[in-house]
Amino acid sequence: MLCAQYNYLLADRFNWYEQNRSPVNACPLVCHLPELRDNPDYYSQKKTLPHLKKTHPWYGEIHSQVLQDVVKRVKVTFDRFLKKDSNDKRSGKPRFKARNRYRTFTYPQMKEGCLQGKFIDLPKLGKIKVVLHRTIPDGFKIKTASVTKKVDGYYLTLSLEDKTVPEIKPDFNPDKIAGIDMGLKEFLTTSEGKVVYITQHYRKAQKRLRVIQKRVSRRKKGSNGRLKAIKQLGKQHKTDVLTYPRSAILYQPP
Structure with a gap:
């Protein structure tokens, strides 16, 4: 249902954009006369949710x-398409999005005490x-x-906040600055002479994946x-391409 709502809101923005993007003094001689309405933005599309x-x-x-977070996603996606970023x-x-490509939904606010032991209370889901x-x-x-x-299942990602934690101020020490040279044969070489080799996890896994x-x-x-x-292939990709490299980085000895 969220995927269908996302596609509907995105189509609404595309329809308005295609019909109203030409200025009056530069429009073609023969063109479609669109319905006069305001540009569908975040607030106007959010007002359509009660209807x-x-x-x-079933919604x-x-x-x-x-549902409001779906509207926000459409806004962010469309703004990135129309407006340039800091790099121009x-x-x-x-x-x-196809049904199998819309895999995440978000609760923008959570009640205090929603996590009790091994259970979390999600609104409308229990x-x-x-x-x-x-x-x-x-x-x-x-x-x-x-x-x-x-x-391999469902994952829950939580964002946390503690206002008492002070902001970390960077403290640069010129004596501890290190240089890193990225290479083709080796992954990187530091200014201290340490060499990190390319582990080639994906190439080693290509035979199993094939x-x-x-x-x-x-x-x-x-x-x-x-x-x-397909599910087995996805699990193998997750294990060989993500899990093994992550474990090699996180759990290697200093």
């Missing part, structure tokens, strides 16, 4: 702030059991929560066997 719940009652099962570059044209990566430090409050669907990719190609499109093979 959406009346015409499509009432989704928390209102989650613009993003490409936003694409409509209490859900979670496996915590680490405990929440004392004094921190949960500000936002994002639920993401990945190939076998599973052939298995996907041999399955009939839309069949359960193909879906299982």
Whole structure:
């Protein structure tokens, strides 16, 4: 439902942009006369949500702030397309999302005490059991929560805030400055002579990935066997390309 709402709001912006972007003194002789209406921005599209719940009652099962976050996503995506960034570059044209490519939804605000032990209380979803990566430090409050669907399950990302934590001020010491030279044969070489070699995790995993990719190609499109093979391929990509390199960086001896 969130994916359909995202595509609808994005299409609304595209329709207005295509019909109203030509100035009056530079428009073609024959052109479409659009309906006169204001530019659909964040606030005008957010005002349509109550009407959406009346015409499509099943959207009432989704928390209102989650729907508002979809409107915000469309705004950010479209603004990046129209406006240039600090480097004088613009993003490409936003694409409509397929159902399997819209994998994350966000709660912009969370109630205090929503996390109790191994359960978190998500509005409209109720209490859900979670496996915590680490405990929440004392004094921190949960500000936002994002639920993401990945190939091996669902992941919950929490953003925390503690106003008592002071800002870190950079303290530069000229004696501790090091130079890094990125290379082709070696990953990098420091000014102290330390060499970090390229681990080639992806190239080492290509043989396993090739076998599973052939298995996907041999399955009939839309069949359960193909879906299982695609899931297995995604897990293998996650293990070989993400998990192994991350473990090699985080858990290597100093």
